[in-house]
Amino acid sequence: MDPNQMQAPVENYANPKTCLFHVLFKGAALAFYILSALFFNSFVIIFVVTVLLAALDFWVVKNVSGRILVGLRWWNEINDLGESVWKFESLDQDSLARMNKKDSWLFWWTLYLAAAAWFILGVFSLIRFQADFLLVVGVCLSLNAANIIGFTKCKKDAKKQFQQFATQTIASRFQSTVQSAFTLV
Amino acid sequence: MSHNDTIPLYQSSQSDIDEIENMMNNNSFQSGPGTVLPAQPPSPIRPSIPVSSSPFVQSNLAPIPPSSAQKVTPVPMPPPLPPSGNSSSSEGSKTIGGSGFGSPPNTLTEPVWDTVKRDLSRIVSNLKLVVFPNPNREDPGKALRDWDLWGPFFFIVFLGLTLSWSASVKKSEVFAVAFALLAAGAVILTLNVLLLGGHIIFFQSLSLLGYCLFPLDVGAVICMLKDNVILKMIVVCVTLAWSSWAAYPFMSAAVNPRRKALALYPVFLMYVSVGFLIIAID
Numbered sequence: 001m002d003p004n005q006m007q008a009p010v011e012n013y014a015n016p017k018t019c020l021f022h023v024l025f026k027g028a029a030l031a032f033y034i035l036s037a038l039f040f041n042s043f044v045i046i047f048v049v050t051v052l053l054a055a056l057d058f059w060v061v062k063n064v065s066g067r068i069l070v071g072l073r074w075w076n077e078i079n080d081l082g083e084s085v086w087k088f089e090s091l092d093q094d095s096l097a098r099m100n101k102k103d104s105w106l107f108w109w110t111l112y113l114a115a116a117a118w119f120i121l122g123v124f125s126l127i128r129f130q131a132d133f134l135l136v137v138g139v140c141l142s143l144n145a146a147n148i149i150g151f152t153k154c155k156k157d158a159k160k161q162f163q164q165f166a167t168q169t170i171a172s173r174f175q176s177t178v179q180s181a182f183t184l185v
Numbered sequence: 186m187s188h189n190d191t192i193p194l195y196q197s198s199q200s201d202i203d204e205i206e207n208m209m210n211n212n213s214f215q216s217g218p219g220t221v222l223p224a225q226p227p228s229p230i231r232p233s234i235p236v237s238s239s240p241f242v243q244s245n246l247a248p249i250p251p252s253s254a255q256k257v258t259p260v261p262m263p264p265p266l267p268p269s270g271n272s273s274s275s276e277g278s279k280t281i282g283g284s285g286f287g288s289p290p291n292t293l294t295e296p297v298w299d300t301v302k303r304d305l306s307r308i309v310s311n312l313k314l315v316v317f318p319n320p321n322r323e324d325p326g327k328a329l330r331d332w333d334l335w336g337p338f339f340f341i342v343f344l345g346l347t348l349s350w351s352a353s354v355k356k357s358e359v360f361a362v363a364f365a366l367l368a369a370g371a372v373i374l375t376l377n378v379l380l381l382g383g384h385i386i387f388f389q390s391l392s393l394l395g396y397c398l399f400p401l402d403v404g405a406v407i408c409m410l411k412d413n414v415i416l417k418m419i420v421v422c423v424t425l426a427w428s429s430w431a432a433y434p435f436m437s438a439a440v441n442p443r444r445k446a447l448a449l450y451p452v453f454l455m456y457v458s459v460g461f462l463i464i465a466i467d
Contacts, residue, residue, distance in 0.1 A: 043357035044349050047364070048342060055338065063300055076388065078330050084386045132361050 014100035015068050022065040022107060025057030026114045029140060033121065047136050054140040061111070061147050069103040072158065074150040090158035111151070115144040308336040315396040316431045329389050329396075329435070337395015340402055341367045344459070347405040351466045363462060370455045371395060378448050383440035393435050394452070400427040401456065405463050412467070421460040428456045 029050050036046045066072050071091035079085050122137040311333060313319065341364060349360035375390040404424030408417045432452050440448045 044346070044360040047360065048346065051342075055335075059304075064297065078332070078386055078389060084388070132357070135361065135365060 014103055018065050018068045019103060019106050021060055022069065023110050025053050025060055026110060029053035029057060030114065030117055030121075033136065033140075043132050047132070050136050051139050054143050058143040058147060062150070065107060066147075066151060069100075069107040070151070070155075072151055072154040074154045086153070088154040088157040090154060090161070111144070111148050115141065115148060118144060304333070304335060307331055307333055308339075311336055311392070312396055312399060315393060315435075316399050316427075329393055332386075332389045332392035334388065334392055334395070337371070337392055337398070340395055340398045344398060344402050344405055347402070347409055348462060348466055351405075351409045353467065359462075359466065363459075366455075366462075367395075367398065367459070374451055374455065377451055378436065378439055381440050381444050381448055383444075383448060385435075385439040390435075390439075393432065397428045397432040397456075398459075400424040400431065401459055401463070404460075408463050408466075414464075417464050421464050425456055425460045429453050432456075 032053060033046065033050045036049075040046055062074075066074075073089045075087055077085050077087055118137055118141040122134060122141060125133040125137055311329065311331065315329065344367065345360045345363040348363045349356045352359045371391050371394040374394060375385065375387055378385050378390060379387070401424050404420045407420050411417075429449075429452070433449065436448050436452055437445045
């Protein structure tokens with residue numbers, strides 16, 4: 001079904017620009033954090049730039065690449081009763097099935113790898129008793145974690161929705177078949 | 186089959202609306218709503234866009250109590266919805282604006298600038314609601330309905346940078362202390378309200394406390410530009426009063442009236458300590 005099996009990997013990505021942006025800010029934040037110690041003495045610059053890049057990455061993943069690469073979206077709302085409600089959305093099943101496999105593979109794996117990388121960097125700064133850098137790592141890690149949790153919940157919700165509708169459809173079709181059988185009789 | 190409440194959001198999204206309409210009309214509505222289209226946020230403040238109610242996949246999880254939501258400071262999580270504002274909209278069938286899932290081809294080709302502009306205008310409108318006098322302040326529940334954490338994030342970082350810039354020594358420590366104080370302070374203040382038995386949403390309160398930092402930001406900039414001690418004290422007092430005034434209705438509405446002071450005093454204390462930081466920096 002996939003016509004791109006024989007071609008070079010680059011052509012398998014359906015949305016190369018989005019994939020690039022998805023990876024770009026994550027990589028930039030990690031790279032800046034790791035390499036900045038060589039160039040900058042000032043903690044302030046390191047903090048602000050790293051957290052800014054991490055925040056941009058959060059926004060890009062949540063609003064752009066989540067929609068385009070895996071067809072999922074999540075957000076939080078306050079309803080009329082003043083309660084906080086988490087909303088999830090996904091494309092219908094046909095579109096989801098047609099999503100490019102490579103895109104979604106890239107999406108999920110870079111998400112997990114970035115979180116793991118921040119966690120390791122956090123362990124390093126903990127070992128070295130650098131509370132300042134631990135703060136930076138903490139912020140970036142929580143941003144990544146928020147996205148991972150949000151999208152995972154969204155995916156589970158999408159599956160649940162699909163199963164519910166499948167059972168509903170089957171049940172209603174069964175019902176109509178039985179009815180027509182009885183009328184014929 | 187589709188009833189329209191048409192309050193088009195933006196001129197440019199009219200074609201999006203037409204395409205959504207076409208898509209819906211062309212899709213055959215069987216009982217299986219495998220076709221199409223996104224959930225409707227049931228908030229009365231959202232502007233609405235023509236949409237039909239039946240085939241939507243409403244996916245609502247049970248409300249997660251705020252204490253178990255991710256405790257992140259500060260987490261910029263702008264819900265990708267158009268800014269609340271003066272546009273009234275009816276309950277029932279609404280959909281998300283241009284960036285909704287309604288018609289993936291259109292919204293996916295929506296330029297990123299549109300989303301950015303929408304988020305920016307949400308920040309501005311939230312700021313106006315919280316910090317400046319306006320009729321909505323009487324009903325605190327409605328005012329920050331569209332909370333977002335981008336505004337607070339910018340204000341906290343800006344305040345830290347201003348303080349750090351004004352400091353002649355130990356710039357990094359100043360920034361780190363200011364940021365950690367404000368972030369941790371906001372979290373702790375929210376927990377304080379929750380533990381007093383108040384009704385407030387965790388992220389909404391974080392958002393509110395962040396937005397109320399705006400006057401102190403202004404004060405810090407003025408103090409950075411002019412180094413006169415008397416001027417600094419006056420400016421800090423004025424901005425401090427402004428910040429506390431801004432935070433007052435929301436915090437006091439959230440708790441039992443007998444515990445108002447218990448909830449408000451720590452907020453005031455935090456802003457006073459930030460004020461002292463501003464004065465003391467030289």
